[in-house]
Amino acid sequence: MLETVTPIAARAGLEKSLRRRLRLGERFIEGWVFLSGLLAIVVLLGIVAILLKEGLPIFGYTPPWEFLFGTKWYPISEPPTFGIMPFFVATLMITLLATAIAVPIGVGCAAYLAEVASSKVRETVKPIIEILAGIPSVMMGFIGLILLSPLVQSIFHLNTGLCGLTASIMLSLMSLPIIVSVSEDALHAVPNEFKEASYALGVTKWETIRHVCIPAALSGITAAIMLGVGRAIGETMTVLMVAGGALAVPVSPTDPMTTMTAAIASGIGNAVRGGLQYQALFAIGLILFIMTLAVNLVAERVLERQKRKFAG
Amino acid sequence: MNNMNTVPSNNKEVTQDKFAKLKTEGVSLYYGAFQALRNVALDIPSCAITAIIGPSGCGKSSLLRLFNRMNDLIPQARVSGNVKLDGIPIYNPKIDVVELRRRVGMVFQKPNPFPMSVFENVAFGPRRHGSKSRFELAEIVEKSLRHAALWEEVNDKLEQSALALSGGQQQRLCIARVLAVEPEVILMDEPCSALDPVATLKIEDLMRNLAEDYTIVIVTHNMQQAARVSDMTAFMMMEQDRAGVVVEYGPTSQLFTNPKDKRTEDYITGRFG
Amino acid sequence: MRTEARLSREVSQRTAFALLALATVITLTPVLFIIIYTIINGASALNWEFLTHSPSQAGKSGGIFPAIVGTFYLMLGTLIFALPIGVLAAIYLTEYAKDNWLTKLINMAIMNLAGVPSIVFGLFGLGVFVLTFHFGLSLLAASLTLASQAMAMVVTTSREAILAVPKEYREGSLAIGATKWQTVRHIVLPQALPGIITGAVLAISRAAGETAPILVVGAAFFLPGLPQSPFDQFMALPYHLYTVSAHVPGVPRSTIWGIALVLLAVVLSFDVLAAVIRIKTRQRK
Numbered sequence: 001m002l003e004t005v006t007p008i009a010a011r012a013g014l015e016k017s018l019r020r021r022l023r024l025g026e027r028f029i030e031g032w033v034f035l036s037g038l039l040a041i042v043v044l045l046g047i048v049a050i051l052l053k054e055g056l057p058i059f060g061y062t063p064p065w066e067f068l069f070g071t072k073w074y075p076i077s078e079p080p081t082f083g084i085m086p087f088f089v090a091t092l093m094i095t096l097l098a099t100a101i102a103v104p105i106g107v108g109c110a111a112y113l114a115e116v117a118s119s120k121v122r123e124t125v126k127p128i129i130e131i132l133a134g135i136p137s138v139m140m141g142f143i144g145l146i147l148l149s150p151l152v153q154s155i156f157h158l159n160t161g162l163c164g165l166t167a168s169i170m171l172s173l174m175s176l177p178i179i180v181s182v183s184e185d186a187l188h189a190v191p192n193e194f195k196e197a198s199y200a201l202g203v204t205k206w207e208t209i210r211h212v213c214i215p216a217a218l219s220g221i222t223a224a225i226m227l228g229v230g231r232a233i234g235e236t237m238t239v240l241m242v243a244g245g246a247l248a249v250p251v252s253p254t255d256p257m258t259t260m261t262a263a264i265a266s267g268i269g270n271a272v273r274g275g276l277q278y279q280a281l282f283a284i285g286l287i288l289f290i291m292t293l294a295v296n297l298v299a300e301r302v303l304e305r306q307k308r309k310f311a312g
Numbered sequence: 313m314n315n316m317n318t319v320p321s322n323n324k325e326v327t328q329d330k331f332a333k334l335k336t337e338g339v340s341l342y343y344g345a346f347q348a349l350r351n352v353a354l355d356i357p358s359c360a361i362t363a364i365i366g367p368s369g370c371g372k373s374s375l376l377r378l379f380n381r382m383n384d385l386i387p388q389a390r391v392s393g394n395v396k397l398d399g400i401p402i403y404n405p406k407i408d409v410v411e412l413r414r415r416v417g418m419v420f421q422k423p424n425p426f427p428m429s430v431f432e433n434v435a436f437g438p439r440r441h442g443s444k445s446r447f448e449l450a451e452i453v454e455k456s457l458r459h460a461a462l463w464e465e466v467n468d469k470l471e472q473s474a475l476a477l478s479g480g481q482q483q484r485l486c487i488a489r490v491l492a493v494e495p496e497v498i499l500m501d502e503p504c505s506a507l508d509p510v511a512t513l514k515i516e517d518l519m520r521n522l523a524e525d526y527t528i529v530i531v532t533h534n535m536q537q538a539a540r541v542s543d544m545t546a547f548m549m550m551e552q553d554r555a556g557v558v559v560e561y562g563p564t565s566q567l568f569t570n571p572k573d574k575r576t577e578d579y580i581t582g583r584f585g
Numbered sequence: 586m587r588t589e590a591r592l593s594r595e596v597s598q599r600t601a602f603a604l605l606a607l608a609t610v611i612t613l614t615p616v617l618f619i620i621i622y623t624i625i626n627g628a629s630a631l632n633w634e635f636l637t638h639s640p641s642q643a644g645k646s647g648g649i650f651p652a653i654v655g656t657f658y659l660m661l662g663t664l665i666f667a668l669p670i671g672v673l674a675a676i677y678l679t680e681y682a683k684d685n686w687l688t689k690l691i692n693m694a695i696m697n698l699a700g701v702p703s704i705v706f707g708l709f710g711l712g713v714f715v716l717t718f719h720f721g722l723s724l725l726a727a728s729l730t731l732a733s734q735a736m737a738m739v740v741t742t743s744r745e746a747i748l749a750v751p752k753e754y755r756e757g758s759l760a761i762g763a764t765k766w767q768t769v770r771h772i773v774l775p776q777a778l779p780g781i782i783t784g785a786v787l788a789i790s791r792a793a794g795e796t797a798p799i800l801v802v803g804a805a806f807f808l809p810g811l812p813q814s815p816f817d818q819f820m821a822l823p824y825h826l827y828t829v830s831a832h833v834p835g836v837p838r839s840t841i842w843g844i845a846l847v848l849l850a851v852v853l854s855f856d857v858l859a860a861v862i863r864i865k866t867r868q869r870k
Binding site: 032041046050054106108112113127128129134135141143147173176180205206207210233234235236240241261273282296 | 700703853
């Protein structure tokens with residue numbers, strides 16, 4: 001039988017019940033969620049802000065040119081001078097040397113794991129490398145101090161084994177995990193089609209790795225190296241403990257030296273809050289921040305490009 | 313809510329009422345610059361089964377998702393024209409989408425029970441809408457499972473994981489889950505395509521029972537199913553520019569025996585698609 | 586001719602693979618060596634007194650109890666500050682954020698925060714928490730500093746875990762009239778929880794080993810008692826290892842190895858815990 005309900009009355013009732021609710025609970029949660037999302041930006045900006053606030057004033061005392069290129073760091077002399085060349089050169093030297101050691105080993109290991117090793121070997125090795133990544137830097141510094149530096153001292157006939165070389169070796173160990181991990185991902189991402197085409201032409205596996213896989217994964221490997229470099233630049237405790245702590249501009253890796261990170265760490269405890277040395281240390285922090293930011297941004301760009309290359 | 317002149321039989325004879333349950337008026341759907349649907353005009357009658365058929369990719373699912381605004385989840389989706397539920401336009405900032413989706417429920421192609429017990433799956437909706445007492449929930453769960461023709465099979469397994477059920481049972485569980493929130497419309501997006509023939513028939517029987525109380529719209533690529541089960545059928549096709557259009561819409565018996573459009577005829581006689 | 590060339594290519598391959606394997610061995614050896622050497626040298630120092638007493642004679646004798654306690658307080662503090670905010674931020678990025686410049690900026694900020702040197706975080710903590718907020722050299726300042734550092738990692742791992750939840754579950758929930766937050770809270774988060782916890786455990790394991798930030802922000806060389814409030818200074822294992830190995834003469838070698846062993850044990854046990862959770866959940870699926 002036909003049931004008629006007056007459309008208009010019905011519609012009014014329906015319309016009301018379908019009307020948008022306030023749902024205060026949802027809005028409240030969404031607010032918190034949004035604020036949390038913003039926090040990353042807030043922290044990053046906070047870092048920049050505090051570095052600028054506490055560090056920029058030093059350039060009123062020491063002009064930037066002198067600060068960056070001056071070779072004398074005497075914070076407690078009268079008058080104090082702040083030139084960071086010794087630290088900058090040390091950072092550069094140690095980073096380059098550590099990278100030079102870590103890259104061939106790391107990329108070689110990555111190639112082995114990605115292409116040659118059986119999956120059983122890979123499954124066993126990868127966790128061990130993860131463990132290496134997890135060893136605290138102060139421990140690496142300690143090992144370098146107790147075990148490696150006497151070795152370096154005797155092999156190279158030095159006065160002390162606490163020098164840039166020791167630090168570079170320990171640092172290379174610490175960069176290895178990230179280099180291996182990212183390079184391995186990059187090699188893994190090389191499409192099978194390339195490799196199969198190469199094998200089908202009677203090319204050996206090693207030749208394929210060398211002439212097909214590695215070139216194809218090159219941007220990923222480059223990104224891996226840059227991330228390793230970023231890690232090396234930013235490392236503090238290890239270099240603090242084994243690089244020697246000297247304030248002169250280093251000439252050779254076997255000289256004792258102080259990196260930018262170590263300079264901040266060793267100086268900040270004594271610096272008078274707000275004083276000149278304090279400001280100078282924050283300024284070094286600012287420069288460090290910019291350096292690592294730049295290296296990481298380039299690495300990210302390169303990784304993006306690598307992903308896009310093989311996504312299509 | 314509204315009923316029409318109906319003759320109870322397998323393919324009911326249905327007359328268009330002035331006040332259809334769901335209505336689209338000149339509706340077009342865009343994903344960014346791409347037009348997915350063009351000028352769709354349908355009146356979906358209440359308490360009946362309407363089927364949407366057509367070759368794959370012609371926009372059937374997109375059309376179905378208009379009715380519960382699930383297209384909103386796609387970032388660049390845009391709708392022009394009017395989509396109405398009981399005469400009320402639903403693409404309107406004043407409308408509460410969450411409540412809309414309670415009233416217009418959806419069952420998906422691949423059964424998607426939550427990774428919880430059978431009981432918790434069905435109780436999920438009512439819990440969110442405020443029911444708390446165990447007793448109340450147990451009642452709702454039993455009622456919904458009976459309505460979905462699943463109670464006999466699972467009443468001793470209510471606390472077991474829903475993922476342990478067979479495909480057909482999982483799909484009926486998803487239907488029970490929708491029923492538990494007391495919708496008025498049930499949208500089904502190829503509900504049987506992931507199921508075996510026996511399970512399919514069970515669900516088709518279920519659909520016909522449900523159509524006594526609910527408005528059902530089903531998308532299917534299986535013409536025979538549409539012919540078996542539905543009262544009204546809409547045939548869709550993709551045009552040259554890949555936009556989907558409704559070629560013909562009418563009572564199922566008529567569309568299948570005496571189609572008005574040649575393209576419809578070609579499709580149902582298997583000349584393409 | 587052809588066989589000769591083929592042979593030399595074979596030899597090249599063998600050599601090359603041997604070198605690659607060597608590279609792998611070189612990568613692995615130090616880890617194993619360090620762990621085994623530490624255990625061998627440090628085990629002798631481990632006794633009940635060592636673990637439960639305070640240091641005396643500037644660390645030359647006595648125990649390391651305050652350092653252990655301090656490290657655990659730090660881990661707890663880092664967790665309290667980094668986990669809720671990190672998870673909420675990850676939820677924002679996966680469920681709520683639109684694809685606009687702000688979202689890209691947030692993602693960039695997270696990636697870059699991960700690369701900031703730890704000493705710079707120390708300066709950040711010093712300038713902001715110790716001085717500007719007037720928390721002083723304290724557990725609170727140190728926890729906030731370490732949490733700022735850990736946040737990037739927590740967000741990243743939580744985001745991966747949340748993205749791994751299949752969209753079918755979300756659709757099923759929304760399609761029966763649940764709100765977005767209800768869907769997140771009752772369906773998405775429970776599913777993502779193991780991954781989130783794994784990430785959190787890894788993050789605090791890392792925080793346990795950090796020295797540079799706490800050096801600047803509140804770690805003390807020697808304290809007679811335990812910190813009584815978040816505003817107190819504290820001792821910590823990594824800082825203690827640093828001071829006794831580099832700044833205090835005459836500390837017995839075995840003692841220093843003992844400290845190193847305890848630190849390593851703490852850090853590695855959390856890493857193992859994270860790995861176990863990861864494996865267990867993969868098995869269940």
